[in-house]
Amino acid sequence: MDNCVFEKQCKIQGTFKDNVHFSNSHFYDYADFHECEFEKMASFYGVTFEKAPNFSACYFKEQKAVNLINVDIDKLNFKSVENYIKDNYKDKNYKDEINKTQNEKSISKIENKYKLKCAKDCKDSFRVIKDVLTNQNNTLEAQEWHKLELYAKEKELLFEVENCHSKNNMRLVAIKSQDKNSINLTVDLLLLCIYRITSLHHTSFTRIINFTSWNIAIFGILIYLMSLLSLSFNEKSIFWFWGIFIFIITSMVIVWKVFERKKLYAASLISCTFVIFLASIYLVINMTILSSFWYITFAALAYCFFVIILCYFYSCIETKPKLFYWLNCIVYIILISIIIVKPQLINPFIGVFSSDKIYESQLEKKLNDFNTSAILNLAKISQKDFNLSMDYKDISFTELNSAKKALIDNKENITILQDEKLKIAKEFLGDKYEQILQTINQDEIMQKTIKPTSILYSIILLLCVFSLQKTARKNSIVS
Structure with a gap:
C-alpha cells in the first residue's frame, strides 16, 4: 500500500506474516492499526498522519525491521489527542450501556468511563511506537511520540480525577484513602499540564x-x-478593593449556580451576599492588624493572576x-x-x-x-x-x-x-x-x-x- 491516500477513516487488522509497506502514504483521517501483528518488516517510511493513529496493542515481532523514518506527525498535538478521544470513545459497548439508562448521573459516569478507556488506548498507541524507536536507539524521534503519550496521560488523569470526584460526590469528609488518591492524581495532572504549557514536556x-x-x-x-x-x-482602599473583588466573585458563583439549577431566588441570595459583604467590610476596616496580610495577599495573588493568564495564553x-x-x-x-x-x-x-x-x-x-x-x-x-x-x-x-x-x-x-x-x-x-x-x-x-x-x-x-x-x-x- 505504498503511496496510497486514505481520505476517510480506515481500519486495518490481522496478522501479517509477510512484509508490509505503507511507504509515503497519507492518512487524512484516523488510521486504526490496533491489535495488528507484524511478523516481518513493516515500513511506514514517509507516512503522514493528519490525525492521531491507533497502534494500541500492536505487536512488532522484529522491532529493528520497523521503518519509521520520515514519519510526519507535525500536525499531532494536544488538541489532536482531545479530538481523538472525543471522536472515538462512543463504541458499541458505550451505546449499549447508554440505551439502558436515562439517569443523567449514570450517563455522565458511563461517558467518563469510556473516555478514560479511550485515553488509555491512545496512550498505549503512542507508547508502542515510542518503544520501537527507543529499541532502534532513535531517541530524538522517540521523544516526539513520548510527548504525545504524555498528552494522552494528562487526559487519562483528568478523567480519573473526575471519576474520583463523582464517587466522593464532593462530600466534605475527613481525608480517606480515596481522597488521598484524588489529591495525588490532581497533583500529577497539574504537573503534566504545567510541563506541557511551558516546554511541551521538555521538547521545545x-x-x-x-x-x-x-x-x-x-x-x-x-x-x-x-x-x-x-x-x-492605603489600608481602607486595599480593603475596599478586596471586598469588591470577593463580592463580584461570590455573586458570579451564586448566579451561575442559580441559573444552572433553574431556581428563582437569585435576587434574595445576592441581596443577602451584599449585606454580608458590607458588614464584612466594616469589620475588616476596623481590624488594622490585618493590613500587612492584605497587602501581601494582594501582591501575591496579582502575580499568580498574571502567571495564570500567561499559562492560559500559552495553552x-x-x-x-x-x-x-x-x-x-x-x-x-x-x-x-x-x-x-x-x-x-x-x-x-x-x-x-x-x-x-x-x-x-x-x-x-x-x-x-x-x-x-x-x-x-x-x-x-x-x-x-x-x-x-x-x-x-x-x-x-x-x-x-x-x-x-x-x-x-x-x-x-x-x-x-x-x-x-x-x-x-x-x-x-x-x-x-x-x-x-x-x-x-x-x-x-x-x-x-x-x-x-x-x-x-x-x-x-x-x-x-x-x-x-x-x-x-x-x-x-x-x-
Missing part, C-alpha cells in the same frame, strides 16, 4: 525560553505597577501563532529594558534576601528635598516631641544626619498622629507632612509585598531554569 527549547522571559517581564512590570499603586493605596499558542509572535517581541523589549535598568531582577533570590536591591526606600530621597527646619521638626515628631520651631540655624552636617536617622528609625510615630498633635504637625509642616506620609506609606507597602511575591517568583523562575537545562539536554545531539 524556544518555548521554555519565551516562557522564562515572560515571567521575568511580568515580575518587573508588577514591581513597577506596585510602586505606582502604593502612592494612592492557546497553537491556534494563534501570529499573535504570540508580536507579544513575544513586546516581551523581549521589556526584558531588555529590565536588563538595562534593573538586571538584579533576573536573580531569583534577590527579592527574598535583600528586597532593598529591587526597591530603594524613597524616604531618604524625599528628605533630601526638604529644608533643615522641616527635617528637624519631623525628627522631633518621630520622638514624640511637639515643641516645634521654624528657626533652626547653624545646624551641623552630623546633627542633620542624626536627625534623619532618628526620623527613619521612628517613622511609624509620624503616621499615628491624632487630634491636636496632627493639627500642630500640619500647621508647621503644611504639605510636607502629607508628602512624608505618602512616602512612608509607599515604602511600607513595597517592603511588605516584595518578599512574598519574590518567593513565588523565585520558585517559578527556578522551575523555569530547571526546565531550561533539562530541555536543552534532552534536545542535544551530543547527549
Whole structure:
C-alpha cells in the first residue's frame, strides 16, 4: 500500500506474516492499526498522519525491521489527542450501556468511563511506537511520540480525577484513602499540564525560553505597577478593593449556580451576599492588624493572576501563532529594558534576601528635598516631641544626619498622629507632612509585598531554569 491516500477513516487488522509497506502514504483521517501483528518488516517510511493513529496493542515481532523514518506527525498535538478521544470513545459497548439508562448521573459516569478507556488506548498507541524507536536507539524521534503519550496521560488523569470526584460526590469528609488518591492524581495532572504549557514536556527549547522571559517581564512590570499603586493605596482602599473583588466573585458563583439549577431566588441570595459583604467590610476596616496580610495577599495573588493568564495564553499558542509572535517581541523589549535598568531582577533570590536591591526606600530621597527646619521638626515628631520651631540655624552636617536617622528609625510615630498633635504637625509642616506620609506609606507597602511575591517568583523562575537545562539536554545531539 505504498503511496496510497486514505481520505476517510480506515481500519486495518490481522496478522501479517509477510512484509508490509505503507511507504509515503497519507492518512487524512484516523488510521486504526490496533491489535495488528507484524511478523516481518513493516515500513511506514514517509507516512503522514493528519490525525492521531491507533497502534494500541500492536505487536512488532522484529522491532529493528520497523521503518519509521520520515514519519510526519507535525500536525499531532494536544488538541489532536482531545479530538481523538472525543471522536472515538462512543463504541458499541458505550451505546449499549447508554440505551439502558436515562439517569443523567449514570450517563455522565458511563461517558467518563469510556473516555478514560479511550485515553488509555491512545496512550498505549503512542507508547508502542515510542518503544520501537527507543529499541532502534532513535531517541530524538522517540521523544516526539513520548510527548504525545504524555498528552494522552494528562487526559487519562483528568478523567480519573473526575471519576474520583463523582464517587466522593464532593462530600466534605475527613481525608480517606480515596481522597488521598484524588489529591495525588490532581497533583500529577497539574504537573503534566504545567510541563506541557511551558516546554511541551521538555521538547521545545524556544518555548521554555519565551516562557522564562515572560515571567521575568511580568515580575518587573508588577514591581513597577506596585510602586505606582502604593502612592494612592492605603489600608481602607486595599480593603475596599478586596471586598469588591470577593463580592463580584461570590455573586458570579451564586448566579451561575442559580441559573444552572433553574431556581428563582437569585435576587434574595445576592441581596443577602451584599449585606454580608458590607458588614464584612466594616469589620475588616476596623481590624488594622490585618493590613500587612492584605497587602501581601494582594501582591501575591496579582502575580499568580498574571502567571495564570500567561499559562492560559500559552495553552492557546497553537491556534494563534501570529499573535504570540508580536507579544513575544513586546516581551523581549521589556526584558531588555529590565536588563538595562534593573538586571538584579533576573536573580531569583534577590527579592527574598535583600528586597532593598529591587526597591530603594524613597524616604531618604524625599528628605533630601526638604529644608533643615522641616527635617528637624519631623525628627522631633518621630520622638514624640511637639515643641516645634521654624528657626533652626547653624545646624551641623552630623546633627542633620542624626536627625534623619532618628526620623527613619521612628517613622511609624509620624503616621499615628491624632487630634491636636496632627493639627500642630500640619500647621508647621503644611504639605510636607502629607508628602512624608505618602512616602512612608509607599515604602511600607513595597517592603511588605516584595518578599512574598519574590518567593513565588523565585520558585517559578527556578522551575523555569530547571526546565531550561533539562530541555536543552534532552534536545542535544551530543547527549
